[in-house]
Amino acid sequence: MTENAIAWIFIFPLFGSVACAILGLWKRSWCYPISVFCMIGSTWAGIETLMQAMDSSAGEVSYILGGWVLDLYPRGVGIEFRADLLGALIVLVVLGVGLIVTIYSKLPVQEETPNKEAIFYPLFLLQITGLAGISLTGDAFNLYVLIEVAALTGYGLIAIGSNRAAAAAFNYVILGTIGASLYLLGVGYLYIKTGTLNMVGICEVIEANGLQDSATMQVAFALVGLGILIKMAFFPFHAWLPNSYCHAPTTTSSLLAPLVTKVMIYVMIRMVLTVFGVDFSFESTLWTQVLPWLVVIAIVSAAVMALAQREIKRMLAYLIVAEVGYMVGGVWIYNYYGLIGSIFHVISDACMTLCLFLGAGLILRKAKTTHFDGLRGLFSKMPFTMFGFFVGGFSIIGLPPTCGFFSKWYLITGGMVAQRWEYMVVLMFSTMVMVVLFFRLIERIHLAVSESGENLGHGHGDLGLTKEQTKFDEGPWSMVLPLAVAACIVLVIGIYNQDVVNQIERFLEPFNLPKGTGRP
Amino acid sequence: MKKIALIPVVAIGLLLLYAAQDFPEWGDPASPASSSPVSSHFISKTGVDTEVPNMVTAVLADYRGFDTMFETVVVFIAGLAVLAILKNSRRGRGTRKDHEVDAEPDLIVTNTVRLIVPVIQIFAFYVLAHGHVSPGGGFQGGVAMGASFILIALAWDLDVALVRFPLSRCVVVAGLGIVIYGGIGLISMFFGGEFLDYAELEKVLPVSREMARYYAMLGVEVGVGFTVTAIMFALYANLSTEGRLKGGL
Amino acid sequence: MFEEGAIFNELLLERLNYFIYVILLLIGLYAMISKNNLIKKLIGMSIFQTAIILFFVSLGVKEGATVPIYKAEHDPHGHAVSHDANDTEVDAGVVHSPQALKQGQVAQYANPLPHVLMLTAIVVGVATLGLALALTQRIFQGYGTVEEDELLVKLEREDARKSVSPLKAKVSTPKKTKTTKAKGSASHKKSVKPNPKASKTTSKRTSSPKKKS
Numbered sequence: 001m002t003e004n005a006i007a008w009i010f011i012f013p014l015f016g017s018v019a020c021a022i023l024g025l026w027k028r029s030w031c032y033p034i035s036v037f038c039m040i041g042s043t044w045a046g047i048e049t050l051m052q053a054m055d056s057s058a059g060e061v062s063y064i065l066g067g068w069v070l071d072l073y074p075r076g077v078g079i080e081f082r083a084d085l086l087g088a089l090i091v092l093v094v095l096g097v098g099l100i101v102t103i104y105s106k107l108p109v110q111e112e113t114p115n116k117e118a119i120f121y122p123l124f125l126l127q128i129t130g131l132a133g134i135s136l137t138g139d140a141f142n143l144y145v146l147i148e149v150a151a152l153t154g155y156g157l158i159a160i161g162s163n164r165a166a167a168a169a170f171n172y173v174i175l176g177t178i179g180a181s182l183y184l185l186g187v188g189y190l191y192i193k194t195g196t197l198n199m200v201g202i203c204e205v206i207e208a209n210g211l212q213d214s215a216t217m218q219v220a221f222a223l224v225g226l227g228i229l230i231k232m233a234f235f236p237f238h239a240w241l242p243n244s245y246c247h248a249p250t251t252t253s254s255l256l257a258p259l260v261t262k263v264m265i266y267v268m269i270r271m272v273l274t275v276f277g278v279d280f281s282f283e284s285t286l287w288t289q290v291l292p293w294l295v296v297i298a299i300v301s302a303a304v305m306a307l308a309q310r311e312i313k314r315m316l317a318y319l320i321v322a323e324v325g326y327m328v329g330g331v332w333i334y335n336y337y338g339l340i341g342s343i344f345h346v347i348s349d350a351c352m353t354l355c356l357f358l359g360a361g362l363i364l365r366k367a368k369t370t371h372f373d374g375l376r377g378l379f380s381k382m383p384f385t386m387f388g389f390f391v392g393g394f395s396i397i398g399l400p401p402t403c404g405f406f407s408k409w410y411l412i413t414g415g416m417v418a419q420r421w422e423y424m425v426v427l428m429f430s431t432m433v434m435v436v437l438f439f440r441l442i443e444r445i446h447l448a449v450s451e452s453g454e455n456l457g458h459g460h461g462d463l464g465l466t467k468e469q470t471k472f473d474e475g476p477w478s479m480v481l482p483l484a485v486a487a488c489i490v491l492v493i494g495i496y497n498q499d500v501v502n503q504i505e506r507f508l509e510p511f512n513l514p515k516g517t518g519r520p
Numbered sequence: 521m522k523k524i525a526l527i528p529v530v531a532i533g534l535l536l537l538y539a540a541q542d543f544p545e546w547g548d549p550a551s552p553a554s555s556s557p558v559s560s561h562f563i564s565k566t567g568v569d570t571e572v573p574n575m576v577t578a579v580l581a582d583y584r585g586f587d588t589m590f591e592t593v594v595v596f597i598a599g600l601a602v603l604a605i606l607k608n609s610r611r612g613r614g615t616r617k618d619h620e621v622d623a624e625p626d627l628i629v630t631n632t633v634r635l636i637v638p639v640i641q642i643f644a645f646y647v648l649a650h651g652h653v654s655p656g657g658g659f660q661g662g663v664a665m666g667a668s669f670i671l672i673a674l675a676w677d678l679d680v681a682l683v684r685f686p687l688s689r690c691v692v693v694a695g696l697g698i699v700i701y702g703g704i705g706l707i708s709m710f711f712g713g714e715f716l717d718y719a720e721l722e723k724v725l726p727v728s729r730e731m732a733r734y735y736a737m738l739g740v741e742v743g744v745g746f747t748v749t750a751i752m753f754a755l756y757a758n759l760s761t762e763g764r765l766k767g768g769l
Numbered sequence: 770m771f772e773e774g775a776i777f778n779e780l781l782l783e784r785l786n787y788f789i790y791v792i793l794l795l796i797g798l799y800a801m802i803s804k805n806n807l808i809k810k811l812i813g814m815s816i817f818q819t820a821i822i823l824f825f826v827s828l829g830v831k832e833g834a835t836v837p838i839y840k841a842e843h844d845p846h847g848h849a850v851s852h853d854a855n856d857t858e859v860d861a862g863v864v865h866s867p868q869a870l871k872q873g874q875v876a877q878y879a880n881p882l883p884h885v886l887m888l889t890a891i892v893v894g895v896a897t898l899g900l901a902l903a904l905t906q907r908i909f910q911g912y913g914t915v916e917e918d919e920l921l922v923k924l925e926r927e928d929a930r931k932s933v934s935p936l937k938a939k940v941s942t943p944k945k946t947k948t949t950k951a952k953g954s955a956s957h958k959k960s961v962k963p964n965p966k967a968s969k970t971t972s973k974r975t976s977s978p979k980k981k982s
Contacts, residue, residue, distance in 0.1 A: 004714065007714070007715040018698050018702075021596075025692065065714055066582060066585055066716045066718075067717030074557040075558075076556075079584055079586045079587060115608065119600055119603050120604070123600055123601065123604060126596075129593075141587065142586065142587055145590045145591060145893065149590055152594060153597055153601070155900055155904070156600065159605045159904055166904050166907040166911065167908050167920065170901065170904045173900070173904065174810060177817075177897055181821055185824070189539060191553055191828065191883075193552055194556070195554075195556025195558060196556055196557075196558050197882075209552075219538060222535060310934070311932055369935050373934040373935050374934075525799060525803035528802070529795050529799045530795070532798065536791045540784055545784065546784055546786050546787075547830045547832040548831075548832070549834070549876050553828050554829070558882065559880045559882050560872075560875050562880075562881050563881065564870035564871070564874070565870075566845075567843065567844075567845030567869070568867045572845070573838055573846070575837040575839070576884045584885060587885075587889055588889070591889045591892050591893065594893050594896045595892060595896055597896065601900050605907050659892060730867070759899065762906045763906075
């Protein structure tokens with residue numbers, strides 16, 4: 001059982017989704033327990049895989065589907081699942097977030113998409129299958145198929161809500177297809193020159209035949225990179241993200257927002273480190289010079305647009321675009337600490353975005369609005385929700401002991417050591433903007449001033465609300481408990497950050513990234 | 521706007537053509553893709569490993585069977601997502617009634633279809649089963665089978681086809697297809713191999729390791745065929761009636 | 770201009786297939802980005818994906834090679850027999866068990882891997898197209914148009930209507946409905962205006978607005 005743990009990661013949600021689809025036709029209420037059971041099983045398998053990866057000498061678990069073992073058959077004949085430390089950490093994050101959102105989803109799914117549970121839960125579980133598979137696969141074409149699995153389920157999960165969501169999903173379809181197809185074209189260019197699709201195999205052939213200078217490799221890198229940048233909503237390709245995540249049902253945005261863009265950043269790190277190799281990606285292409293400046297533009301634009309929003313979910317969507325900018329910048333400043341920061345930020349950003357979106361869902365449910373003006377008095381009305389939401393918020397700002405502080409620390413260290421002052425300055429600037437964003441929210445909730453500046457209360461803590469409106473009326477426990485767990489995870493990852501960073505450092509050892517200035 | 525859109529399009533085109541000079545010549549047998557150890561293994565050893573004459577089916581269903589499983593899952597997702605999007609969607613201001621004509625099914629068409637549909641279905645089974653020795657397989661056979669139901673819906677009414685293949689049964693059959701595919705993989709795993717290592721099925725079936733792969737490939741293709749049939753028809757039923765399952769083409 | 774080694778020769782004669790697929794790809798990409806009608810965008814998406822499939826399939830071509838299905842003499846089940854001039858069966862020493870092919874024989878068959886990959890890509894393309902068409906139908910049901918510019922106008926109006934602050938739920942609709950169709954907005958203004966002032970001074974029931982989110 002345990003030697004196949006890496007296979008159980010996707011077997012549980014796959015069979016669970018089919019079970020939900022078939023049994024849900026009969027009795028809709030069975031979908032929720034089946035989903036929770038499958039996610040628990042899958043999370044156990046993810047923890048087991050991480051343990052195996054940490055215990056193994058090479059720091060990875062290699063599993064070839066179909067039994068085409070490497071000593072008998074050439075590499076690339078079968079499809080390989082490689083769970084090295086990076087992949088195992090990311091897949092555990094995906095499964096953990098999936099489990100929390102599954103538990104959370106009981107009431108929102110019933111209320112926002114009634115009678116459609118038998119369609120929602122299969123798509124939900126298949127989305128998690130796709131994202132977990134992306135984190136584990138070691139085959140470039142298999143990655144394309146899994147990206148499409150994650151994308152198609154995403155389109156369905158977004159458009160299941162309302163007509164407005166369907167219009168937003170159409171835009172996402174067009175942009176997502178361009179991104180995935182450009183990635184596929186890039187894989188085709190790699191194949192035409194190397195003849196294999198296995199990620200490690202491609203790297204071996206590039207080094208053996210000295211293909212670093214060929215025009216095809218440069219263009220393949222550009223195509224793969226462009227495709228992934230579109231799918232991760234890097235500015236200016238981010239146009240699909242705010243509308244899609246804002247109008248999607250609560251459960252969908254709670255699942256997609258923390259995971260989809262972060263898994264795409266993992267894909268970029270995987271392409272850069274494992275497929276193309278450190279030498280080619282950082283030294284033979286121009287990306288190291290150009291991309292940090294694009295990152296600066298991206299972060300500034302996203303932060304400014306987030307400031308202009310008056311509604312929580314849209315503000316959070318623009319914050320996601322800014323966070324994507326952080327992580328892309330962390331990779332392309334070509335520095336050991338920057339890459340540690342980027343990988344750790346993937347993990348911590350998933351958890352803190354989860355807190356924020358779960359909180360936003362609870363606020364929407366109770367206050368019937370996520371507009372800033374509808375939030376007064378929520379600190380006394382829903383204290384646990386607000387605690388969870390603001391743990392996520394402070395983590396985005398970067399206050400210790402939340403995990404966001406430590407990941408920003410490594411990113412800023414990387415920027416400083418690599419002497420990329422533009423990246424450092426933009427990190428500081430956006431941190432200030434995020435402080436403004438979240439403390440403005442606190443002001444709206446706790447003080448009696450509305451968006452248009454009117455004073456609604458009678459001074460000295462009076463919010464202008466009746467006693468009935470401010471009494472304790474927390475959300476249902478099936479929704480508040482997952483939020484509390486997510487907030488605790490944010491704090492725990494922060495406090496025990498050194499353990500996580502040790503594993504990341506162990507993963508990055510063989511790549512020999514510069515620890516000093518990376519500029520030639 | 522259209523002029524501005526030309527700029528990124530032309531830029532991508534120039535980028536792609538810049539790399540095209542570096543490619544091997546079209547049809548060059550010594551190109552890296554054609555002479556790599558992976559494709560040489562596929563061509564030379566497929567008979568030894570799996571005893572299947574059609575290399576493409578062997579690679580699709582056995583060597584890269586995991587990809588095919590997720591391809592089947594993609595088809596399943598498409599069907600579910602179309603159901604998700606169009607089920608119970610209210611007809612808003614976009615109501616049109618001009619194409620909903622109440623016409624009698626035509627005598628010649630219905631009688632021709634009555635004769636042809638069984639032949640199509642048998643041909644679909646043939647394409648599926650014969651995929652091991654000629655071009656064919658689960659996807660191709662499944663599409664032909666789904667097309668036979670669509671033909672019934674076109675010749676008569678969608679209701680006539682839905683009586684034979686209601687949407688709930690579509691979902692069950694599609695799910696069953698994935699269960700068959702994944703189930704064969706799971707059974708292989710329980711007998712000690714990796715997921716989808718069909719050779720381990722020799723412990724259950726009274727055949728050699730290679731023939732176990734042969735028969736498991738057939739089973740897997742049947743699963744694929746189930747899913748594709750059901751989803752092709754479900755897609756047609758939903759898209760032609762905008763989810764209401766009444767009227768239609 | 771068309772000599773060996775010149776750019777035209779390299780691009781247009783020896784590597785004609787790549788040139789053609791790039792043109793197709795650009796047509797599809799241009800349609801996806803710039804066409805106004807949603808259905809035309811989807812047709813462009815289909816052309817775009819077809820161009821990529823064409824590229825991959827052309828990678829597997831080998832000059833003088835046949836389809837990647839074993840010929841009779843290499844059949845793993847070893848049932849091949851050859852016929853001599855009088856059409857009688859001669860056992861040409863065919864080995865009746867599967868054997869691995871040698872290097873020279875490998876070149877007789879086209880590369881099967883691109884075909885397999887493109888089977889998957891075609892199916893994924895069909896699934897995406899089906900889903901996008903369903904989305905187009907839903908958009909048409911909801912907004913009555915599949916032209917992108919009209920759709921954007923309607924979406925902006927709807928977003929502006931729905932993102933009104935809950936404090937101003939009743940008051941600001943007159944301001945915003947100037948741009949929407951005049952569906953009795955005149956009567957709306959008159960009947961709505963007295964209410965918010967009354968509600969603001971008396972009960973301040975703003976934490977449960979009438980579903981304006």
